[in-house]
Amino acid sequence: MRDYIDGIDGLHGRKIVLGVCGGIAAYKAAELVRVLKKMGADVCVALTGSGARFVSALTFQALSGNPVWTSLWDGQGAGGMAHIALGRGADAILVAPATADMLARLAQGRADDLLSTLCLARDCPLLVAPAMNRQMWERAATQRNVATLQGDGVTILGPAEGEQACGETGLGRMLEPDALAAALLAFFTPKLLAGRRVVLTAGPTFEAIDPVRGITNSSTGKMGYALAAACARAGAETVLVSGPVALPVPDGVCRIEVTSALRMRDAVLAALPGADVFIAVAAVADYRPATVDGHKIKKSGEPLRIELVPNPDILAEVAARPDAPFCVGFAAESRDLDAYAEGKRQSKRLPMLVGNLIADGLGGDENTAVIYDAEGRHPLPRAPKTFIARQIVEHLARLLPAA
Numbered sequence: 354m355r356d357y358i359d360g361i362d363g364l365h366g367r368k369i370v371l372g373v374c375g376g377i378a379a380y381k382a383a384e385l386v387r388v389l390k391k392m393g394a395d396v397c398v399a400l401t402g403s404g405a406r407f408v409s410a411l412t413f414q415a416l417s418g419n420p421v422w423t424s425l426w427d428g429q430g431a432g433g434m435a436h437i438a439l440g441r442g443a444d445a446i447l448v449a450p451a452t453a454d455m456l457a458r459l460a461q462g463r464a465d466d467l468l469s470t471l472c473l474a475r476d477c478p479l480l481v482a483p484a485m486n487r488q489m490w491e492r493a494a495t496q497r498n499v500a501t502l503q504g505d506g507v508t509i510l511g512p513a514e515g516e517q518a519c520g521e522t523g524l525g526r527m528l529e530p531d532a533l534a535a536a537l538l539a540f541f542t543p544k545l546l547a548g549r550r551v552v553l554t555a556g557p558t559f560e561a562i563d564p565v566r567g568i569t570n571s572s573t574g575k576m577g578y579a580l581a582a583a584c585a586r587a588g589a590e591t592v593l594v595s596g597p598v599a600l601p602v603p604d605g606v607c608r609i610e611v612t613s614a615l616r617m618r619d620a621v622l623a624a625l626p627g628a629d630v631f632i633a634v635a636a637v638a639d640y641r642p643a644t645v646d647g648h649k650i651k652k653s654g655e656p657l658r659i660e661l662v663p664n665p666d667i668l669a670e671v672a673a674r675p676d677a678p679f680c681v682g683f684a685a686e687s688r689d690l691d692a693y694a695e696g697k698r699q700s701k702r703l704p705m706l707v708g709n710l711i712a713d714g715l716g717g718d719e720n721t722a723v724i725y726d727a728e729g730r731h732p733l734p735r736a737p738k739t740f741i742a743r744q745i746v747e748h749l750a751r752l753l754p755a756a
């Protein structure tokens with residue numbers, strides 16, 4: 354699970370009813386329960402009769418820690434009203450996998466088993482993740498049902514393209530559990546940055562010395578990626594200019610991969626037109642070798658001197674533009690955080706800067722950060738980087754001039 358992107362607490366306090374239908378993708382629903390639980394959700398599974406032929410109720414019970422509901426007729430202490438009781442207090446019903454048959458029955462408003470009745474009697478949003486053979490998906494009847502459901506306000510997640518259990522390749526695979534969990538989290542996130550374009554930098558830069566060697570630093574990119582994911586979830590069109598890191602692209606984010614500071618600067622300037630916000634999270638190398646050797650440098654036993662020249666300060670350059678977007682800087686300091694961070698905010702003329710002590714956050718999944726703005730300092734409690742990312746988005750959305 355992509356903790357650094359989706360957060361271990363992102364669904365804390367949410368009650369999710371997971372409807373599982375009879376398709377081979379039902380085995381992935383077991384993993385989905387695990388991921389949703391890890392993100393803090395309370396998960397109750399409603400399993401159809403065909404779903405139970407693929408994965409047993411016991412599996413879902415063990416993973417969710419809750420009783421599994423399988424029949425309209427087992428009241429389970431709900432006064433014979435399982436279809437009402439189970440949906441009450443739920444924040445969403447997610448049907449994953451949703452078979453072609455279930456889509457048809459939901460589109461028609463049928464109520465002939467527990468899951469379809471639950472969906473009809475619900476007072477919360479319904480999301481469905483279709484999973485079926487590609488021809489079943491492409492069939493006009495299925496597409497008609499999907500359009501009907503969309504018209505009724507149901508959110509359709511996927512399907513994805515790829516190899517299918519039947520051996521064919523095409524559209525119809527259920528989205529992976531991580532992607533479904535991320536989509537659910539995005540669904541619940543307030544769209545504080547809707548209509549905004551955000552450009553970010555993340556990760557280290559790599560300044561080549563020769564074709565195989567270079568100068569870099571230990572930035573993992575986790576904070577920048579968590580922040581890009583949070584911006585996208587908050588509804589922003591998000592462009593992430595990233596140095597070399599080993600992280601996948603967050604959902605809804607357009608990533609541009611670069612290596613050196615000069616390439617990062619070029620990519621940022623190209624992405625900037627129309628941007629409302631620029632967030633510089635990257636640990637940009639302050640210096641680069643004055644020359645790059647075309648061939649591998651051979652050892653000679655003698656001391657080797659490499660002349661370094663300063664790199665452009667991307668953030669300062671963007672913030673100094675007459676049409677500058679709302680600029681957010683980062684400062685990682687080893688001491689005197691307040692003085693250095695606020696000093697950087699003022700010298701680069703930034704409306705907002707996030708500071709942290711290197712010992713508190715570099716490389717790990719958690720951080721202790723302080724936001725600095727014109728009003729003063731705003732310490733954030735120690736938390737996972739994903740949680741900090743959300744708070745940064747909320748803070749900048751408050752400071753952002755109206756569109």
Ligand code: CTP
Nearest residue numbers: 633634635637664665666667668682683684697
């Ligand atoms: N930054 C940038 N381009 C650079 C250097 C830094 O965009 N060439 C951005 C970083 O992404 C971060 C902020 O500027 O948002 C960091 O400020 P800076 O003063 O450059 O930090 P350090 O390089 O750590 O400075 P120092 O070594 O003086 O502490």
